[in-house]
Amino acid sequence: MHQLTIAEIIRGLRDRQFSSVEITSHLLERIQQLDGHYNSFITVTGEQALAQAAAADARLAAGDAPALCGVPIAHKDIFCTNGVRTSCGSKMLDNFVPPYDATVVDNFQQAGAVSLGKTNMDEFAMGSSNESSFYGAVKNPWDLARIPGGSSGGSAAAVAAQLVPGTTATDTGGSIRQPAAMTGTTGLKPTYGRVSRWGMIAFASSLDQGGPIARTAEDAALMLSVMASSDSKDSTCLDRPQQDYTASLNDSIAGLKIGVPREYFGEGLDGEVGARVQEALKQYEALGAELVEISLPHSKLAVPAYYVIAPAEASANLSRFDGVRYGYRCENPADLRDLYMRSRGEGFGEEVKRRILVGTYALSAGYYDAYYNKAQQIRRLIKQDFVDAFQKVDVIMGPTAPNPAFKLGEKNADPVAMYLEDIYTIATNLAGLPGMSLPCGFAHGLPVGLQIIGNYLDETRMLNAAHQFQQATNWHQQTAPAAE
Numbered sequence: 001m002h003q004l005t006i007a008e009i010i011r012g013l014r015d016r017q018f019s020s021v022e023i024t025s026h027l028l029e030r031i032q033q034l035d036g037h038y039n040s041f042i043t044v045t046g047e048q049a050l051a052q053a054a055a056a057d058a059r060l061a062a063g064d065a066p067a068l069c070g071v072p073i074a075h076k077d078i079f080c081t082n083g084v085r086t087s088c089g090s091k092m093l094d095n096f097v098p099p100y101d102a103t104v105v106d107n108f109q110q111a112g113a114v115s116l117g118k119t120n121m122d123e124f125a126m127g128s129s130n131e132s133s134f135y136g137a138v139k140n141p142w143d144l145a146r147i148p149g150g151s152s153g154g155s156a157a158a159v160a161a162q163l164v165p166g167t168t169a170t171d172t173g174g175s176i177r178q179p180a181a182m183t184g185t186t187g188l189k190p191t192y193g194r195v196s197r198w199g200m201i202a203f204a205s206s207l208d209q210g211g212p213i214a215r216t217a218e219d220a221a222l223m224l225s226v227m228a229s230s231d232s233k234d235s236t237c238l239d240r241p242q243q244d245y246t247a248s249l250n251d252s253i254a255g256l257k258i259g260v261p262r263e264y265f266g267e268g269l270d271g272e273v274g275a276r277v278q279e280a281l282k283q284y285e286a287l288g289a290e291l292v293e294i295s296l297p298h299s300k301l302a303v304p305a306y307y308v309i310a311p312a313e314a315s316a317n318l319s320r321f322d323g324v325r326y327g328y329r330c331e332n333p334a335d336l337r338d339l340y341m342r343s344r345g346e347g348f349g350e351e352v353k354r355r356i357l358v359g360t361y362a363l364s365a366g367y368y369d370a371y372y373n374k375a376q377q378i379r380r381l382i383k384q385d386f387v388d389a390f391q392k393v394d395v396i397m398g399p400t401a402p403n404p405a406f407k408l409g410e411k412n413a414d415p416v417a418m419y420l421e422d423i424y425t426i427a428t429n430l431a432g433l434p435g436m437s438l439p440c441g442f443a444h445g446l447p448v449g450l451q452i453i454g455n456y457l458d459e460t461r462m463l464n465a466a467h468q469f470q471q472a473t474n475w476h477q478q479t480a481p482a483a484e
Helices: 006-014 020-038 046-062 103-110 153-160 177-183 217-227 271-286 299-320 336-347 350-363 368-389 415-422 426-431 459-472
Strands: 041-044 072-076 114-119 166-171 186-189 209-214 257-261 290-294 395-399 435-443 446-454
Touching (some): 020 046, 020 072, 020 114, 103 217, 153 166, 177 435, 177 446, 271 290, 271 446, 299 350, 368 426, 446 459
Parallel strands (some): 257 290
Antiparallel strands (some): 166 209, 395 446
């Protein structure tokens, strides 16, 4: 049963081939037996999951079954869950139990989904390797000596290891797409504002966006149909009705114009990764699509601009963690100043401290115009590059990450090398565009991801293109050796 996709589980439950309790029990046993190898979960909610599964079976029997009724999923530990620890992968929130559910969590509950628990992540979503978690690094099911990508590495690894068919995740600069690429899964970052951020602990508020990681584009579409909704509690959430993102999956892509940015195939791209992406583009041509070379001239500035804007927003957002109201508090503080300093110094990890320092510096008097304001100007140029490109093409495609998964600890001493792993994904967040990654082959024996970038609010076309590729190939059906 663990090999089933979400779409197959939905059909199986409705055809009475198995019950939600049966598949939930099977996956919980699998997590207990195998997750010690991957460390993909922080919290497993077995008792709650079985109760939700029993309720789902009752609804299925009564013919009162919403979209994902009885389907097991897991949530990235950045989404607040009522009565269940929400740690954000940090010592700072190790003891935090929210009294409410994030909108995304509530949407899945309304759809009848069963939550198996909370997945591991880089601390406060800051990282590209899932090594900064307070709960230890997540291991890649394709090679346990390698990283699964970050920050949603736990979510991606849990899907790749077939512990759960789909997970929620978040993407601030590539944190859904990059781990999806490195674990051979399908990950989708929607248009900024498409998915509510209420109850999703903030890293960088103008960049963060929730989305799904699953095995197939069809499953991602099913999950997005539940996740994406308007929300009066989030002022940045778009006022758009929920829609069925699976409706146009089977449409022909003949005549689809695919933009291929020349800047994404230059220096820094691993040769085998580039070759797999080029082969995927040829497959699209065989399906009737047209390749159009385009230029995104300011893309080389995306990384430096992002690493000013994102830390600046993180500096502001993380100022609330002061040891006073909730979260970690140091022992025996001498005074209020000591309480603040030691609580934050002891509660945050090294990568979070690094970004807070960078962000605070960029926002400080005398440097705001030189760094933060300049980065925002570059952001506008990057956005305009995409606006211009979408005058000529329907979607943009290229590599998701420049390299396959690297070894644990390999880049910890060089933060810049780590940051460059997001070089092809960051611009999409700066522009607020939707993007996704899907498996397109192997390089050095490890999965490679093809990135698809869509126009604003054009997730349906992006998902259609991904689904048609997956109908013609079987890369998404390959199983990690450790998961068999």
